[in-house]
Structure formats: C-alpha cells, structure tokens
Amino acid sequence: MSCLFCQIIDGSIPSTAVYQDEQCYAFADINPQAPVHILIVPRVHIASLAQTGPEDTAMLGHLMAVSAEIARSKGLGAGYRVVANTGSDGGQTVGHLHLHLLGGRGLGWPPG
Structure with a gap:
C-alpha cells in the first residue's frame, strides 16, 4: 500500500488542491x-529530506519556488514560513517529503 501522501497525489484520498x-x-x-x-x-x-541527494537539487528548488508562488497567490506579502519537518525528532508524521507553507498571522519563534 502506498503512503498517505502518495494516495492523495493519485486521487485515492480526496484533498483540496x-x-x-x-x-x-x-x-x-x-x-x-x-x-x-x-x-x-x-x-x-x-x-524525507534526509533521503535526498544531489540528484534532487532541482526538485527541491522547485518545491521552494512553488511555495513562494503559492504564498504570493494567497496574499502573504506580510510574511510566511516554509518548514520541512524531518524524522520523528523533527516532527515529521507522514513518511513522504513535504513542505508546510504557513501564513496569514504572526508566527512566533521558536515554534512549539
């Protein structure tokens, strides 16, 4: 069985694209x-990010560029955060590399 995010990507599990x-x-x-x-x-x-290598550089850059494009489309000009949780100690809960784009309010540091 494929992972949760693979199922979302292939449409087996509904999501809001x-x-x-x-x-x-x-x-x-x-x-x-x-x-x-x-x-x-x-x-x-x-x-996870820990499993990437030099061959993934272009894809990783693309994910960051897409994050910025989405942030602009969502009106996050006042700021936003892009996070890649990696491994259990890093807070990763789904075993598929992903970025979180968070915004729309002030975000404190350090995060919880």
Missing part, C-alpha cells in the same frame, strides 16, 4: 496550524 504540476502537488492541510496552511509534496515518493 491548491497547485499542481508535473513535479509536485500542493493541497490544504486538514489540520491547519495557521489561516493559510498548505502542504507541497513532490510527486515522486521520497521518505
């Missing part, structure tokens, strides 16, 4: 931690 192209799919988080909380995931299954 925000952006999609040949490399990635972005959708609204079902448990938002900010007024805008979008997940940006590569279409290829990679377990």
